[in-house]
Amino acid sequence: MFNFEKIICERKRMGLSQEKLGALLGVSRQAIQKWESGGATPDLAHLISMADVFGVTLDSFASETTENNTSSDNTNDLPDYNNWSSWESYSKTLKIEYKQSIDEGKDISKYASLFDAVASMPEVFEKDEIADILYKMVRDAKQVENYKYTEPSDYEHICRLCSEEHAKLKMPEKDVVADKVYGGWLGRICGCYLGKPIEGILKPTLDEILKRTNNYPISRYISREEITEEVMKDISFPIDKRAYPSDFGMMPVDDDTNYILIGYIILKKFGRDFTPNDVMNVWIERQGKNAYCTAERVAYRNFVNGFRPPVSAVYKNAYREYIGAQIRGDFFGYVNPCDPKTAASMAFRDASISHVKNGIYGEMWVSAMIAAAFGTDDIKEIIKTGLAYIPKTSRLYESINEVITDYENGVNIEDVWKKLHANWNEKNNYDWCHTISNAIIVAASLLYGEKDYGKTVCLSVSEGFDTDCNAATAGSILGVALGGSNIPEYWGGRVNDTLCASIFGFDKVSIREMAKKTLDFFPENIK
Numbered sequence: 001m002f003n004f005e006k007i008i009c010e011r012k013r014m015g016l017s018q019e020k021l022g023a024l025l026g027v028s029r030q031a032i033q034k035w036e037s038g039g040a041t042p043d044l045a046h047l048i049s050m051a052d053v054f055g056v057t058l059d060s061f062a063s064e065t066t067e068n069n070t071s072s073d074n075t076n077d078l079p080d081y082n083n084w085s086s087w088e089s090y091s092k093t094l095k096i097e098y099k100q101s102i103d104e105g106k107d108i109s110k111y112a113s114l115f116d117a118v119a120s121m122p123e124v125f126e127k128d129e130i131a132d133i134l135y136k137m138v139r140d141a142k143q144v145e146n147y148k149y150t151e152p153s154d155y156e157h158i159c160r161l162c163s164e165e166h167a168k169l170k171m172p173e174k175d176v177v178a179d180k181v182y183g184g185w186l187g188r189i190c191g192c193y194l195g196k197p198i199e200g201i202l203k204p205t206l207d208e209i210l211k212r213t214n215n216y217p218i219s220r221y222i223s224r225e226e227i228t229e230e231v232m233k234d235i236s237f238p239i240d241k242r243a244y245p246s247d248f249g250m251m252p253v254d255d256d257t258n259y260i261l262i263g264y265i266i267l268k269k270f271g272r273d274f275t276p277n278d279v280m281n282v283w284i285e286r287q288g289k290n291a292y293c294t295a296e297r298v299a300y301r302n303f304v305n306g307f308r309p310p311v312s313a314v315y316k317n318a319y320r321e322y323i324g325a326q327i328r329g330d331f332f333g334y335v336n337p338c339d340p341k342t343a344a345s346m347a348f349r350d351a352s353i354s355h356v357k358n359g360i361y362g363e364m365w366v367s368a369m370i371a372a373a374f375g376t377d378d379i380k381e382i383i384k385t386g387l388a389y390i391p392k393t394s395r396l397y398e399s400i401n402e403v404i405t406d407y408e409n410g411v412n413i414e415d416v417w418k419k420l421h422a423n424w425n426e427k428n429n430y431d432w433c434h435t436i437s438n439a440i441i442v443a444a445s446l447l448y449g450e451k452d453y454g455k456t457v458c459l460s461v462s463e464g465f466d467t468d469c470n471a472a473t474a475g476s477i478l479g480v481a482l483g484g485s486n487i488p489e490y491w492g493g494r495v496n497d498t499l500c501a502s503i504f505g506f507d508k509v510s511i512r513e514m515a516k517k518t519l520d521f522f523p524e525n526i527k
Contacts, residue, residue, distance in 0.1 A: 003060075003061050004035065004036055004037070004038045005036075006056075006060060006061050007032070007035055007036050007050065007061075008036050010050075010054040010056065011032075011036075011054075013054075014053070014054065017029075018032040018033055018036070019032075021053070024049075024053055025046055025049050025050065025053070026049075027046065044130060044133045047061060047130075048114065051117075057117060057120075057121075058117045058118060058121060058130070059117075059120070059121035059122060059124075059126075059127070061126070078125055081123035081124060081125070081127070081128065082123045084123070085297070087293065087294055087297035087298060087319075088297060088298070088301050089123075089128075090128075090131050090132075090135060090316035090318065091118070091123075091127045091128045091130075091131035092123070093318035093319070094115050094118055094119040094131060094134060094318075095115065095116070095119050096318040096319065096429065096430050097115070097134070097135075097138060097318040098111075098112065098115040099430050100318055100319075100320065100321060100430065101138050101141065103321075103395070104151070104321075104357065105143045105144050105147035105149065106138060106141040106142075106143060106144070107141050107142050107143060107144045108137065108138060108141050109144075111134075111137065114134070115134065118130050118131060118134060135316055139314075149393055149394055149395055149398075150391065150393035150394075151357040151358065151361075151391060151393065151394050151395070152357075152391070153310065153313075153352065153356040153357055153360060154310075155345070155348050155352075158348065158360070158361075158364075158390070158391055161391035161392055161393050161394075162388060162389050162390060162391060162392070163388050163392060164341065164388050164389065165388055166340070166372070166381065166384060166385040166388045167376065167378070167381045167384075167385070168375075169338040169340075169372055169374070169375025169376055169385075170338070170375050170376070171337065171338045171374070171375060171526065172374065172375075176483065177337055177374060177519075177526075178515075178516070178519060179483040179484050179485050180337070180373070180374055180479075180480045180481075180483050180484070181334050181337075181480070181484075181515050181518050181519060182483075182484035182485075182511075182512060182515035182516075183479035183480050183481075183482055183483045183484035183485075183486070183487060184330060184333070184334050184370060184373075184476050184477075184479045184480040184515075185260065185334075185476075185479070185484075185511050185514060185515045185518070186479055186484050186487055186492050186495075186511055186515075187453065187475035187476050187477075187478055187479020187480070187482075187484075187487060188256070188257065188260065188330055188472045188473070188475050188476035188479065189251045189257055189472070189475075189495055189499055189511060190251075190457070190475055190487070190491045190492060190494065190495060191457040191460070191468075191470075191471035191472040191473070191474060191475025191476065192251065192254055192256045192257050192468045192469075192471060192472035192475070193221070193244075193251050193252075193494060193495055194221055194222075194457050194458070194461060194467075194468075194471050194475075195457075195460070195461045195466075195467030195468035195469070195470065195471035195472065196242075196252070196254055196256075196467075196468040197222055197239060197242040197243040197244065198222065198237075198239065198242070198461060198464075198467050199466065199467050199468045199469075200237075201237050201239070201464055201467070202237075202426055202427065202464055203421075203426060203463055203464040205235065205236075205237050206461075206462075206464055208235065209222070209227075209231065209235060209237075209239055210222075212230070212231045213226045213227070213231060217458070217462060218458045218461060218462055219454065219455075219458055220454075220458075220490075221246070221494060222239065222243045223243060223244070223245065223246040224240070224243040224244060224245045224246075225245060225246060227239055227240040227243050246494070248494075249495075249496040249498065250495060250496055250498035250499070250500055250508070251495040251498065251499045251500060251511075252500050253500045253501055253502045254468060255291065255292070255293060255296075255327070256327050256468050256469055256472045257472070257499055257501065258287070258291065258501050258502060258503055259327060259328040259330070259331075260330055260331050260514075261499075261501050261503050261506050261509070261514070262282060262283070262286065262287075262328070262331075262503065263328070263329075263330070263331025263332060263334075263350075264331055264514065264517065264518065264521075265282050265286060265503070265506075266278060266279055266282050266350075267331070267335065267521045268521075269282065272335075272346075272521065272523070274346075274349060275349060276309035276310065276349050276350075276352050276353045277308060277309060279309075279349065279350050279353050280299075280303050280308070280309055280312065280353050283296075283299075283300060283303070283353075284300070284303055284304070285504070286503050286504050286505070287502060287503055287504065289301070291502050291503075293324065294319040294322045294324055294433065295313070295317055295319035295320055295322050295324045295325070295354045295355055295359065296324045296354050298315075298316065298317040298318075298319060298354070299312045299313060299317065299353055299354035302315050302316075302317075309352055309353040310352050310353070310356075312353055312354065313352060313353060313354050313355055313356055313359075314356060317354070319433075320354075320355050320356045320357070320359050321355065321356065321357060321358045321359040321434060321435050321436075322355075322359060322433045322434060322435065323362065323433055323434065323435050323438045323466050323469055324354060324355065324359070325347075325350070325351035325354060325355040325359050325360060325362055325363040325435070326359075326362030326363050326365075326366055326435050326438065326439065326469070326473065327469045327472065327473060328347075328350055328351070328363055329343075329346075329347040329350065329351070329363035329364070329366045329367035329370075330366065330367070330370060330473075330476045331518070332346035332347050332350065332367045332370075333347075333366070333367040333368070333369065333370025333371045333373075333476075333480070334370060334480070334518050335518060335521040335522060336367075336371045336523075337371060337374035337375070337522070337526065338371060338372070338374050338375040339371055339523075340367075340368035340369075340371040340372050340385050340386070340388070340389055341368075341389060342371075342523075343367040343368050343370065343371035344364040344365075344367055344368040344371075344389035344390075346367065347360075347363040347364045347366070347367035347368075348360060348363075348364055350363060351363040351364065357394070358394055358395055358396045358435050358436055359435050361390040361391065361394055361396045361397075361435070362396060362435035362436075362439055364386075364389055364390050365386040365387065365389070365390050365396065365400070365439065366386065366442075366473055366476075366477070368385060368386040368388070368389040368390075369382050369383060369385060369386035369477050370476060370477055370480050372385035372386065373477055373478075373480035373481040374480060376481075377451065377481040377482070379446050379447055379449075379451060379478075379481070380404060380407070380408075380447065382446070382477065382481065383400065383404060383443055383446060383447070384404070386400075387400055387401065395436055396435065396436050396439060399436050399439065399440055400439060400440070400443050403416065403440055403443045403444050403447065404443070404447070406419075407444075407447045407448070413444065413448040413459070416444050416448070417444075417462075417463050420437065420440055420441065420444075420463060421463070423437075424436075424437035424440075424465075426463075426464050426465055432464075432465055432466065433466060437465060438465055438466050438469060438470050441460055441463060441465055441470045442460060442470050442473050442474050442477075444459070445457070445459035445460035445470070445474045446474055446477060446478060449474070449478070451478065451481070451482065453475070453478055453479070453482060453486075453487050453488060453491060454488060454490070454491060456474050456475070456478050457471040457474055457475045457478075457491075459474075460473075460474040460475075484515070495511070497510055497511050497512055498510065498511065499511050499514070
């Protein structure tokens with residue numbers, strides 16, 4: 001509730017009459033009188049001006065909840081703001097929203113202190129109301145002059161900015177194609193298994209654990225048996241609870257692997273011409289909301305509140321360029337061997353329900369790379385083919401192209417990682433989970449991994465950031481390029497051909513059987 005008495009108290013403290021305060025704020029004495037009597041509520045602009053005049057913070061105008069008004073009729077219908085997940089509360093993501101909007105080139109830098117002030121308010125109704133106003137300000141903000149990137153979110157304009165130029169891809173024999181599909185499934189799942197126990201860890205802690213277990217630089221799975229009390233000394237990250245025993249014998253539930261099955265369900269139910277609305281319906285039907293994170297959770301919330309794609313990707317979604325879509329495009333690559341354009345098109349239809357701009361491009365890039373990996377095992381050409389299907393004018397294109405240039409110029413991997421950490425702060429949630437920072441890791445790991453599956457997935461987790469996502473994506477791309485028969489038994493044997501999922505109707509499946517079923521969705525000309 002708005003604290004009307006605060007205006008009276010502060011005005012008198014400053015020795016101001018209603019008329020004088022009105023003059024300072026550019027309103028009439030009658031307006032001040034209405035605010036102080038509760039007959040009207042000042043808008044955000046006047047609240048900000050009053051806070052400046054009085055030398056107080058915005059949140060001081062919010063009434064403190066008391067025992068009496070908590071039980072009154074007009075507050076019983078308010079949610080518990082403190083227990084509201086940040087993935088479902090826009091007001092808790094304002095600092096992320098500000099940074100995201102600045103990176104998109106929105107002209108909102110003059111509101112930096114305002115975003116900070118509102119973000120620091122207690123979790124009350126008034127904060128949520130002010131956040132609604134900030135959302136509209138961001139939505140309607142103009143772009144800064146001389147912004148160097150052009151980053152559309154609609155398919156037609158995306159295609160206009162893509163080169164679609166790449167080396168010719170040669171379709172292999174059918175049995176080789178089938179093995180490559182299996183390699184994609186197995187490569188993704190084993191990479192995810194490697195990165196899952198250390199998701200969220202910071203690099204210094206990861207390095208210390210690896211050194212204590214004689215696994216530095218990382219070259220194998222981290223098993224629970226080796227995480228002893230001595231290893232855990234002074235380590236707060238719960239690796240002792242998150243690492244799996246060496247005989248666990250299956251891939252546990254993870255969103256990074258759930259989405260391969262979601263892709264399968266989408267095509268099985270709606271065919272190759274599925275729409276963004278079809279993707280939305282599968283999400284609602286097949287998983288509860290807790291299976292979705294960041295941008296996906298926001299989109300899910302928007303679905304059930306009546307927002308449809310592409311609005312579902314935008315409305316109060318501060319996570320709109322996070323990594324979520326980039327981990328969802330593998331299946332669309334698997335079903336389009338040597339056809340990166342169609343793979344990228346399917347990826348767009350999937351990504352656009354929850355992401356915009358580089359969030360969309362990340363999934364298109366990955367799907368196109370996987371499709372290309374059927375026709376060549378040249379890693380640089382695979383990455384360049386992926387880039388051919390995202391805008392040349394985007395931040396993602398620029399960042400990945402820089403990784404390729406460094407590789408071609410002989411820059412060593414250690415210096416590539418130093419540049420990554422200089423530009424992206426792993427302690428900052430936005431940097432840690434952004435599409436671009438993690439795409440850099442995927443591209444560098446593929447290039448410097450030298451077509452060695454173990455080396456590639458280990459590089460992709462070595463720097464922290466979103467470890468399970470990056471190892472899964474790098475493992476999937478290389479798995480297709482190599483074929484499942486060329487992924488060493490050490491890596492594949494750990495999951496014992498078993499994938500667990502949280503998708504209704506898919507609790508536990510055979511990896512090999514799902515790879516075989518994937519072939520059913522090939523276009524008719526290559527079945």
